[in-house]
Amino acid sequence: MKTTTHFTILLLLFAVPALTSCDDFLSREPLSQFSNESLGIDETDTEEKSYTAGEIESLLNGAYSDYRSEYFQLDYFLIGEARSDNAHAGADNPNMFEMEEWSETATNEVVNRAWGYLYGMVSKTNTVIENVEKVQGLADSQRDRILGEASFVRAWAYFDIVRLWENIPLITADVSGINAENIEEVYEILYPVSSSPEEAYELIFSDLETALPRVGTSARDKGYATVGAVRGLMARVQAEHGNWEEVIEHAGHVIQSGRYSLLSDYDALWDGSVQNSSESIFEVNYDGTTTGNWGVFMFRGTDWKKFNTPTFDLVNAFEQEGDEIRSNSSIHFEDVSGSWTDRHWDPSTYPFVNKYRNTTGSQNFILMRLADIMLLKAEAHARLGQISQAMELVNDIRARVSLPPVSASSSEEAQELVLRERRLELAFEGHRFFDLKRSGRILEIMSDLRYEDGSPLSYSVAEFRQIWPIPQSELDKNPRLEQNVGY
Numbered sequence: 001m002k003t004t005t006h007f008t009i010l011l012l013l014f015a016v017p018a019l020t021s022c023d024d025f026l027s028r029e030p031l032s033q034f035s036n037e038s039l040g041i042d043e044t045d046t047e048e049k050s051y052t053a054g055e056i057e058s059l060l061n062g063a064y065s066d067y068r069s070e071y072f073q074l075d076y077f078l079i080g081e082a083r084s085d086n087a088h089a090g091a092d093n094p095n096m097f098e099m100e101e102w103s104e105t106a107t108n109e110v111v112n113r114a115w116g117y118l119y120g121m122v123s124k125t126n127t128v129i130e131n132v133e134k135v136q137g138l139a140d141s142q143r144d145r146i147l148g149e150a151s152f153v154r155a156w157a158y159f160d161i162v163r164l165w166e167n168i169p170l171i172t173a174d175v176s177g178i179n180a181e182n183i184e185e186v187y188e189i190l191y192p193v194s195s196s197p198e199e200a201y202e203l204i205f206s207d208l209e210t211a212l213p214r215v216g217t218s219a220r221d222k223g224y225a226t227v228g229a230v231r232g233l234m235a236r237v238q239a240e241h242g243n244w245e246e247v248i249e250h251a252g253h254v255i256q257s258g259r260y261s262l263l264s265d266y267d268a269l270w271d272g273s274v275q276n277s278s279e280s281i282f283e284v285n286y287d288g289t290t291t292g293n294w295g296v297f298m299f300r301g302t303d304w305k306k307f308n309t310p311t312f313d314l315v316n317a318f319e320q321e322g323d324e325i326r327s328n329s330s331i332h333f334e335d336v337s338g339s340w341t342d343r344h345w346d347p348s349t350y351p352f353v354n355k356y357r358n359t360t361g362s363q364n365f366i367l368m369r370l371a372d373i374m375l376l377k378a379e380a381h382a383r384l385g386q387i388s389q390a391m392e393l394v395n396d397i398r399a400r401v402s403l404p405p406v407s408a409s410s411s412e413e414a415q416e417l418v419l420r421e422r423r424l425e426l427a428f429e430g431h432r433f434f435d436l437k438r439s440g441r442i443l444e445i446m447s448d449l450r451y452e453d454g455s456p457l458s459y460s461v462a463e464f465r466q467i468w469p470i471p472q473s474e475l476d477k478n479p480r481l482e483q484n485v486g487y
Contacts, residue, residue: 053137056128060146063124063153064223067284071117072365073295074307075110079164080430081308084442085449086423087353088344090309102446103460106472106487114164115471118157122171125154130174148214152225152233155207159237162200163434166467167484170195170203193480194470201241208234217259222276222283222364228254229282232368235376240438244380251377254281260370266401267329269366272358281368288362296363299353299428300332305340308428310351312344312452323424325401330354330427344451353428371397372431375422382414390414394421415439437466462486 051059066072081087082100089096095109104111128150132143161168169192208230215225231250238246254260261278268274276283286293298307310331318327332354337347345351356363374393381390387408394417395405408414422435436442446461464486475481 049131051131051135053135053142056132056135056138056146059124059128060150060153063121063128063150066117066121066124066153066157067223067367068286068291068293069117069120071114072284072367073293074298075114075117076160077295077299077428077430078110078307079114080433081428084432084436085311085445086314086427086432087308087310090307091305093307096307101459102462102465104465104468106469106475106483108469108471111468112471112473115161115474118161119171121157122154122161123174125150125157126172127174129154129172144214145216148211148230149225151207152211152215152230155204155211155237156233158200158204158207159233159240162197162204163240164468165470165484166197167194167470167482168200169193169478169481170200172203191478191480194482201237204237205234208237217257221285222280223285226281228257228259229368232281232373235373239376239379240434244383247380248377248384251373251380254370254373255377262370262396262400264400266325269369270329270355270357272363275364279370280366281370281373282366284365284367286362286364288360292361293363293365294361295365296356296359296361299356301352301359302334302336302339305342306352308353309342309344310353310428311449313449314423314427315351317420318424321403321420321424323401323403326424326427328354332357355428366429371425372422372429375418375425378421379415379418382408382411382418385411387411387414390418394418397421397425442466 078087078089078096078099082089082096083102087100089100098104098108099110129147132138132146132150135143138146158168158170171189171192173189211225211230212227212234215227215230217227219226231253235247235250235254238244238250260281263269263274263277263279269277269279276285284293285291300306315327315331318324318331330353332352333349334352335348336350339347341347342350356365374397378390378393381387381393387410391405391407391414398405398421406417408417419435419439419441423432426432433442436445443461443463443466446459449457449459451457464484467484469487470481470483475483
């Protein structure tokens with residue numbers, strides 16, 4: 001069996017420290033003492049892997065397929081919502097309850113698998129990025145497109161990784177052709193130290209700058225990187241970095257490109273009548289057969305208790321705003337008496353997420369759309385004290401759902417109105433936790449979250465818990481990693 005694939009090599013190298021103690025392995029000179037035989041490598045398998053044009057395209061498609069993984073079908077939405085004031089974990093999974101209550105540990109299953117899925121995307125894109133220039137038979141335009149799209153996917157993966165863990169290993173090299181002669185170099189790659197968030201963002205910016213001139217303005221569907229998707233992701237990244245002028249620039253390009261427009265009917269985004277719509281910028285496509293979306297079964301239905309149960313606080317926010325259109329699209333109530341009980345809701349009026357309601361498995365997941373980018377631009381204007389520009393964008397969003405315009409008299413009030421509008425417009429789309437964290441209000445809001453009767457939920461809210469612990473399994477494999485503070 002060949003040992004030149006990336007994952008085989010990872011397994012092999014992770015087994016090496018078992019041959020000696022971690023201290024001995026790191027401090028003495030054992031690496032030079034290893035032979036191909038002691039590493040279990042056939043002498044004929046030590047050359048670098050080369051790829052054909054078809055193989056490199058397949059590798060890129062494999063990276064895109066990770067947008068259909070468990071992370072993007074379930075965990076992405078739970079992280080963004082159940083760690084916020086929008087949703088309770090629901091269902092009966094103790095790992096999800098830890099996430100809702102801000103009490104995750106380094107052995108939490110969700111923490112561990114999210115790391116695995118995201119670094120899996122990194123690994124696949126590393127292979128593409130490092131090898132595409134060497135592939136024979138590719139036209140320059142095709143080579144550029146593949147490099148650009150792979151860079152976009154890697155940037156997205158690292159953006160989620162750095163937002164979740166902050167101090168992370170940055171792996172950018174594809175490793176093949178491992179042998180006794182290059183093991184010292186390979187060791188440094190496979191056992192990286194933790195990098196700072198600033199270093200991670202530098203890589204993300206670099207990848208997006210690589211992607212921008214190389215991807216197309218359109219694609220076969222919204223599930224592939226385009227200029228709009230790259231600029232939209234750049235706007236998100238710049239917002240997390242606090243670069244508000246750059247947010248305005250990139251979001252402005254998306255809005256003014258003429259390639260996107262708000263649907264007149266908000267519910268058409270969710271009722272299955274329109275897929276890859278004019279509002280969608282990046283959307284994971286499913287056909288209900290070979291690519292069935294099982295994620296929709298996680299959020300609504302009475303066959304078993306579902307995930308991401310809406311909070312009373314969110315239901316009340318919709319009611320206070322008089323926002324019936326978005327409330328009805330986002331939340332569906334049913335009588336589940338006799339099916340299960342819940343500490344938050346009477347079973348006779350139990351709420352479900354309603355945006356993912358097509359249980360044929362063919363509903364797409366929209367991961368980026370125009371309304372999000374418009375409201376990011378509004379937030380940037382508000383942060384810079386450009387109140388009228390911020391309110392104009394907010395009111396464009398509100399007009400679609402027949403809500404009256406709002407106004408602000410200060411930058412702080414404008415920021416609060418944008419944050420509220422993002423909550424109602426983007427509920428259950430995976431944004432709320434990160435919006436609250438970016439606003440600096442997450443500790444205050446999560447500490448004060450309450451039951452319907454006014455009693456506190458008393459989650460384990462603490463500043464260090466805004467980021468996750470490094471999975472214990474990764475610390476065990478890589479003694480050079482450091483656990484995040486507080487865990």
